[in-house]
Amino acid sequence: MLHCEHCKLDIRGSHSLCPLCGGIIRGENDIEDDVFPHIPTIYQEFNIFIRAMILVSISAVVISFAINILFTKESRWSVLVAAGVLCMWISLFFIIKKKSNIPKTIVWQVALISLLSVIWDYSIGWIGWSIDYVIPSVCIVAMIVMAVAAKILKIGIRDIIIYMFVDGIFGIIPVLFIIFNWVNVTYPSVICVAASVIFLSALLLFQGDNIKNELNKRMHI
Amino acid sequence: MTRKKPIEWIRLDNAAKIFPPTTNEKDTKVFRFICELNEQVDKDILQQALDKTMIHFPLYRTILRKGVFWYYFESTDLTPEVKEEYKLPCSMLYNQNRRNLLFEVTYYKNRVNLEIYHALTDGTGALAFLKTLIYYYLTIKYAADFAEGLPNLDYDATMSQKMDDSFIKHYTGSPKSRKIKLRKAYKITGRRSIDNRLKVIEGVMSAKEVINLAHKYETTLTIYLVAIFIYSIYQEMPDRSRRYPIVISVPVNLRAYFPSVTARNFFGTINVSYDFSKGDGSLDDIIRKIKDDFSQALTTEKLRVQMNRLIALEKNAFARVAPLFFKDMVLRIANSINDRGITAAFSNIGKVKMDKIFSPYIRLFNCFVSARRPQIAMCSFEDRLVISFASPFIGTDIQKNFFRILSEQGIKIAIASNVKEL
Numbered sequence: 081m082l083h084c085e086h087c088k089l090d091i092r093g094s095h096s097l098c099p100l101c102g103g104i105i106r107g108e109n110d111i112e113d114d115v116f117p118h119i120p121t122i123y124q125e126f127n128i129f130i131r132a133m134i135l136v137s138i139s140a141v142v143i144s145f146a147i148n149i150l151f152t153k154e155s156r157w158s159v160l161v162a163a164g165v166l167c168m169w170i171s172l173f174f175i176i177k178k179k180s181n182i183p184k185t186i187v188w189q190v191a192l193i194s195l196l197s198v199i200w201d202y203s204i205g206w207i208g209w210s211i212d213y214v215i216p217s218v219c220i221v222a223m224i225v226m227a228v229a230a231k232i233l234k235i236g237i238r239d240i241i242i243y244m245f246v247d248g249i250f251g252i253i254p255v256l257f258i259i260f261n262w263v264n265v266t267y268p269s270v271i272c273v274a275a276s277v278i279f280l281s282a283l284l285l286f287q288g289d290n291i292k293n294e295l296n297k298r299m300h301i
Numbered sequence: 302m303t304r305k306k307p308i309e310w311i312r313l314d315n316a317a318k319i320f321p322p323t324t325n326e327k328d329t330k331v332f333r334f335i336c337e338l339n340e341q342v343d344k345d346i347l348q349q350a351l352d353k354t355m356i357h358f359p360l361y362r363t364i365l366r367k368g369v370f371w372y373y374f375e376s377t378d379l380t381p382e383v384k385e386e387y388k389l390p391c392s393m394l395y396n397q398n399r400r401n402l403l404f405e406v407t408y409y410k411n412r413v414n415l416e417i418y419h420a421l422t423d424g425t426g427a428l429a430f431l432k433t434l435i436y437y438y439l440t441i442k443y444a445a446d447f448a449e450g451l452p453n454l455d456y457d458a459t460m461s462q463k464m465d466d467s468f469i470k471h472y473t474g475s476p477k478s479r480k481i482k483l484r485k486a487y488k489i490t491g492r493r494s495i496d497n498r499l500k501v502i503e504g505v506m507s508a509k510e511v512i513n514l515a516h517k518y519e520t521t522l523t524i525y526l527v528a529i530f531i532y533s534i535y536q537e538m539p540d541r542s543r544r545y546p547i548v549i550s551v552p553v554n555l556r557a558y559f560p561s562v563t564a565r566n567f568f569g570t571i572n573v574s575y576d577f578s579k580g581d582g583s584l585d586d587i588i589r590k591i592k593d594d595f596s597q598a599l600t601t602e603k604l605r606v607q608m609n610r611l612i613a614l615e616k617n618a619f620a621r622v623a624p625l626f627f628k629d630m631v632l633r634i635a636n637s638i639n640d641r642g643i644t645a646a647f648s649n650i651g652k653v654k655m656d657k658i659f660s661p662y663i664r665l666f667n668c669f670v671s672a673r674r675p676q677i678a679m680c681s682f683e684d685r686l687v688i689s690f691a692s693p694f695i696g697t698d699i700q701k702n703f704f705r706i707l708s709e710q711g712i713k714i715a716i717a718s719n720v721k722e723l
Contacts, residue, residue, distance in 0.1 A: 087701065089716055100701040115337070115717045300371060301370045
C-alpha cells in the first residue's frame with residue numbers, strides 16, 4: 081500500500097506520484113490492487129477519405145472556374161459544375177447521416193433527388209425532364225432497391241415496412257402531374273402510379289397490422 | 302408470423318426525456334455502479350447471472366429510437382455480453398447512429414461494473430439491477446454455501462410496478478405558474494484531456510468515523526459532506542468570482558416521498574447554495590446555510606410542485622405535436638440556461654443493503670457519474686463509505702482539498718484512481 085504524507089492517506093494500486101497533490105509517495109507498488117485497467121489515449125480524427133474527397137471537390141470547382149474565366153468567357157458552365165458538386169455533397173451528407181438505417185436513407189434520397197432535380201430543371205429554364213422522368217423513375221427504383229435490400233441484407237420487416245409505405249405514397253404523387261397536365265411525356269408517370277398502387281395494395285393487404293403498429297409507435301404523441 | 306415480445310415499445314419517462322437531446326462526447330450521461338468482491342470475478346458465472354437478471358428487467362433489453370414527435374424504447378433481440386473492462390469509464394452508450402443496448406456489464410479483477418445510460422433508469426433503479434445481478438452471481442458461484450436455502454432479495458415489485466412511469470402516476474394537474482429565478486453560479490473551469498477522459502478518484506473510509514465527525518458539527522452526513530465540498534471549491538475560486546454563489550445540485554430519490562417501486566427514473570433535483578460575498582465563509586456558517594436550504598426544499602409539497610411543473614411541460618398540447626428535432630433544440634437551450642445556475646453536483650445513493658449472508662463475499666459498492674464538471678457520488682455498504690469524484694478536468698485541486706479536510710481530522714482514507722499521470 082502506498083502512502084502520501086502531505087494528504088495523509090493511503091493509495092491503492094501502482095502510482096508514481098500522488099493522484100491528489102502530485103507529491104512524492106512512499107510504500108510498495110501493488111499492481112494487483114489497481115481497480116481500473118490502463119486504457120491508452122485514442123485520437124479521433126475526422127475521416128481521412130472524406131477529407132480527401134472535399135479537397136478533390138474544391139479543386140475541381142476552382143479549376144473549372146479558372147478555365148471558364150481564361151478560355152470560354154461566353155458561357156458560364158463552371159457554375160453548373162459547382163452546382164453539380166454541391167448537389168452531390170448534399171446527397172452524400174444525408175447518406176452519411178442516415179447510413180445506419182438503409183431504408184431511411186433510400187427514402188430521404190428519393191425526396192432529395194426529386195427536389196434537387198426540380199430546382200435544377202427550373203434554373204436552367206423549365207424543360208420538364210424532372211417531373212417527366214426523374215421523379216417517377218426515382219420512386220420506382222427505390223421500391224425495387226428496398227425490396228431487394230430487404231431480402232439480401234435480411235432487414236426485419238418492422239424496420240422496413242414504414243419506409244416502403246412512405247415510398248408507395250410518394251409514388252402516387254405523379255398522378256397529380258397527369259391530372260393537371262404538367263407533363264409532356266406521360267408514360268413514366270403512369271407506370272410509376274400503377275406500380276405504386278399495386279405495391280401499396282400488397283403492403284396493406286399482407287402487412288396492414290404491422291403498418292398500423294409501426295405508425296402508432298413512431299408517431300405517438 | 303412475428304414473435305410477440307414482452308414489451309414492444311414504451312415511452313420515455315419525464316426525467317428521461319432530457320437526456321437524449323443533451324448527450325454528447327463531453328457529457329455522455331452515463332453512470333457506473335461498481336461492486337467489488339473479495340476475489341476475482343468469474344466471467345462465465347457473471348454471464349449466467351446476467352442472463353438470469355435480464356428476465357426480471359425487460360426494460361433493459363431495449364434500444365433507444367427516434368419517433369416523429371418523441372423518443373421511445375424499442376424491444377430488441379440483442380443480448381448483453383459480459384466483457385472485461387476495455388473502454389474509458391462512462392463512455393458513450395447512446396449513439397443515435399448505432400443500435401445497441403443502453404447498458405453494459407464489464408468486470409476487472411475483483412470488480413463488477415454496471416454502466417447505464419441515464420435515460421433508462423436512475424441510481425436507485427440501477428442499484429436494484431446490480432443487487433439482483435450480484436445475488437445471482439453469488440448464489441450460483443457459492444451454491445454449496447447456500448444449501449440451506451436461498452435468501453430473499455429485498456426488491457419486492459411486480460413487473461408492472463417496475464415498468465411504472467411514476468411521474469405520470471403522481472401527477473396532480475397543472476400547477477400555478479411561478480417566476481423562476483435565474484442566477485448565474487460560479488463555474489469551475491480547467492483543462493480537459495485530449496480524449497475527454499473522465500478522471501475518477503474514489504476514497505474509501507469508515508462510515509462510522511465520518512458520521513461521528515458530522516455529529517460533532519451537529520449535522521447529518523450528507524449536509525456535512527456537501528458543506529466540505531463547497532468549501533473545497535471555494536479554496537480554488539479566484540477572488541473576483543466571489544460574487545457568484547456556489548450552487549450544488551442534489552438529486553432526490555422521489556420514492557422516499559411518493560409511494561413507488563419503479564425500476565425507471567423517479568428523481569427530482571434541489572439546489573443548495575452558499576454566497577461567499579455575503580456569508581463569513583466559515584465551515585460552520587456553510588453548514589448552517591446548507592441545513593436551512595435542505596429543510597426548506599425537501600418537503601413533499603415542494604417536490605410535488607416541481608414534479609407537476611415538469612410534467613405539465615410534457616403534457617402541453619403544443620409541446621406534444623412539435624417535431625422531435627425542434628424539441629431537441631429547445632431542450633438543449635433550456636438545459637444550457639439551467640446549467641449556468643449550477644456549479645457542481647452531489648449525489649448520495651445512501652446505504653446499500655444486502656442480506657447479511659452475502660457480507661463475507663462483498664468488499665464495497667461504489668458509483669460515479671459522467672460529468673461536465675467535478676461531481677461527487679457516494680454510497681455506503683456496511684461500514685465502508687465510498688466517495689467518488691468524477692471530473693473531466695486534469696486538475697485535482699478540489700479533490701485534494703476535499704480529502705485533506707477529512708484526513709486532517711483523523712479519518713483514515715484509501716484512494717484509488719484511474720489516471721496515473723497528472
